[in-house]
Amino acid sequence: MALLELQQLSHAYGGHLVVDGLSLDLAPGTIGCLLGPSGCGKTTVLRCIAGFERPDAGTIRVGEEVVSAMSTHVPPERRRIGMVFQNYSLFPHLSVAANIAFGLQALPSAERKARVHALLELVGLPSQAGRYPHELSGGQQQRVALARALGPRPRLLLLDEPFSSLDVDLRERLAAEVGAILRAEGTTAVMVTHDQHEAFAMADQVGVMHGGRIQQWDTPYNLYHRPANRFVADFIGQGAFVPGQVLAGGAIAIELGALRNAAAGSAPAWQPGDAVTVLLRPDDVVHDDASPLTAEVVAKAFRGAEFLYTLKLGSGQEVLSLVPSHHDHAPGERIGIRLDVDHVVAFPA
Numbered sequence: 001m002a003l004l005e006l007q008q009l010s011h012a013y014g015g016h017l018v019v020d021g022l023s024l025d026l027a028p029g030t031i032g033c034l035l036g037p038s039g040c041g042k043t044t045v046l047r048c049i050a051g052f053e054r055p056d057a058g059t060i061r062v063g064e065e066v067v068s069a070m071s072t073h074v075p076p077e078r079r080r081i082g083m084v085f086q087n088y089s090l091f092p093h094l095s096v097a098a099n100i101a102f103g104l105q106a107l108p109s110a111e112r113k114a115r116v117h118a119l120l121e122l123v124g125l126p127s128q129a130g131r132y133p134h135e136l137s138g139g140q141q142q143r144v145a146l147a148r149a150l151g152p153r154p155r156l157l158l159l160d161e162p163f164s165s166l167d168v169d170l171r172e173r174l175a176a177e178v179g180a181i182l183r184a185e186g187t188t189a190v191m192v193t194h195d196q197h198e199a200f201a202m203a204d205q206v207g208v209m210h211g212g213r214i215q216q217w218d219t220p221y222n223l224y225h226r227p228a229n230r231f232v233a234d235f236i237g238q239g240a241f242v243p244g245q246v247l248a249g250g251a252i253a254i255e256l257g258a259l260r261n262a263a264a265g266s267a268p269a270w271q272p273g274d275a276v277t278v279l280l281r282p283d284d285v286v287h288d289d290a291s292p293l294t295a296e297v298v299a300k301a302f303r304g305a306e307f308l309y310t311l312k313l314g315s316g317q318e319v320l321s322l323v324p325s326h327h328d329h330a331p332g333e334r335i336g337i338r339l340d341v342d343h344v345v346a347f348p349a
């Protein structure tokens with residue numbers, strides 16, 4: 001049975017529908033993430049799960065308990081749900097150990113000490129117990145906030161943009177670390193973010209939100225390689241949309257050649273002659289000096305190990321190509337390219 005189940009959740013602010021019939025299931029021990037652009041309603045979903053908002057319609061079940069339904073609203077403090085916020089919200093006048101012990105008052109003193117010690121070990125800060133929040137880095141403070149939230153062993157942990165006040169470099173690393181910590185504890189968690197790198201680094205399942213609904217609830221791999229619709233294809237990763245036409249036998253002809261195995265998860269039964277739009281990822285277009293097919297370099301972005309080239313085809317259509325950075329070509333040059341498409345993703349034109 002799912003540990004968290006949202007069914008047909010809807011919520012409006014002053015007549016403006018923000019969450020629109022949203023459903024999702026999260027298995028025990030899974031880390032789920034709601035990912036979407038600013039204002040898509042993801043924080044509102046989190047607040048409904050926590051109990052800070054009362055949904056207009058739908059039900060929320062945590063474990064065996066329906067915590068929210070038309071006639072039910074379990075108050076936040078009785079939901080046994082932990083929360084980690086963007087701004088750490090540690091008590092500034094309490095030491096790290098005292099911050100973590102705060103939610104553990106019900107435990108006998110020896111047990112409380114042992115739990116605080118175990119949590120400090122878990123988040124990798126055993127030597128910082130006596131320090132105060134202002135003496136810690138942002139990443140360390142967020143780890144203390146995580147330890148404090150995990151202290152009372154919540155049945156579900158909610159994380160609201162937990163890394164957004166940290167440096168970009170640190171975000172992805174901490175997201176992966178926090179994912180590992182939650183897995184070590186067997187915690188079921190839901191995170192909200194607008195940053196797909198964070199979502200991918202931490203979550204098992206990601207729901208891409210748009211217009212108050214989940215457009216696709218899937219693994220990071222499938223969101224990238226098998227996007228269910230144009231919105232997801234556009235929002236996740238980079239790529240270019242190019243026109244194509246379905247051939248007899250099901251292959252799709254695009255300017256760069258024929259794509260076989262056009263069996264993306266989303267592909268309806270195409271008919272020969274159908275006009276389609278094909279998603280080409282930067283790794284689908286490979287630089288190859290031996291290829292008779294060439295394209296003009298329009299722009300390039302240095303990524304360290306790779307260049308991301310923007311290339312112009314004969315028709316004027318632009319595509320992206322990720323190329324090892326020892327292939328250093330200037331804008332205006334023509335370079336050989338070929339297709340290497342594993343997952344053909346096509347949508348009705």
Ligand SMILES: Nc1ncnc2c1ncn2[C@@H]1O[C@H](COP(=O)(O)OP(=O)(O)OP(=O)(O)O)[C@@H](O)[C@H]1O
Pocket residue numbers: 013014018036037038039040041042043044045194
């Ligand atoms: N308390 C409120 N009263 C009125 N409108 C609100 C309230 N909270 C949020 N909204 C509006 O509801 C919409 C969704 O907000 P929400 O915070 O859920 O989005 P979000 O996806 O989390 O965005 P962000 O990433 O910017 O936080 C926004 O248009 C927002 O302005």
